[in-house]
Amino acid sequence: MKSVLQDTKECYICRCTSCLEDHHIFFGTSNRKRSEKRGLKVWLCGNHHRNSPDAVHKNRQSDLRLKEMAQAYYEQNIGTRQQFIIEFGKSYL
Numbered sequence: 791m792k793s794v795l796q797d798t799k800e801c802y803i804c805r806c807t808s809c810l811e812d813h814h815i816f817f818g819t820s821n822r823k824r825s826e827k828r829g830l831k832v833w834l835c836g837n838h839h840r841n842s843p844d845a846v847h848k849n850r851q852s853d854l855r856l857k858e859m860a861q862a863y864y865e866q867n868i869g870t871r872q873q874f875i876i877e878f879g880k881s882y883l
């Protein structure tokens with residue numbers, strides 16, 4: 791499944807196009823599969839993915855910002871908040 795959140799292959803945060811990595815917004819064993827199935831993933835450069843202090847895998851705020859955005863997309867396009875909680879375990883909004 792391709793991303794439903796962006797059309798262009800560029801870092802979702804800084805829009806650079808080098809060193810891109812696939813990031814599943816809800817990660818962990820089962821959530822990663824569900825993110826894949828729903829297309830709830832984005833491209834991130836190495837810095838915004840893992841390497842810099844505000845990378846999504848290092849910084850809770852950066853992580854939450856993407857999760858809130860993805861849940862909002864879900865509620866507008868896929869299903870209800872209740873369904874989201876059943877699928878991903880909790881609400882971030």
Ligand SMILES: [Zn+2]
Pocket residue numbers: 801802803804805806834835836837838
């Ligand atoms: Zn970036």
Ligand SMILES: [Zn+2]
Pocket residue numbers: 812813814817839847
């Ligand atoms: Zn990731």
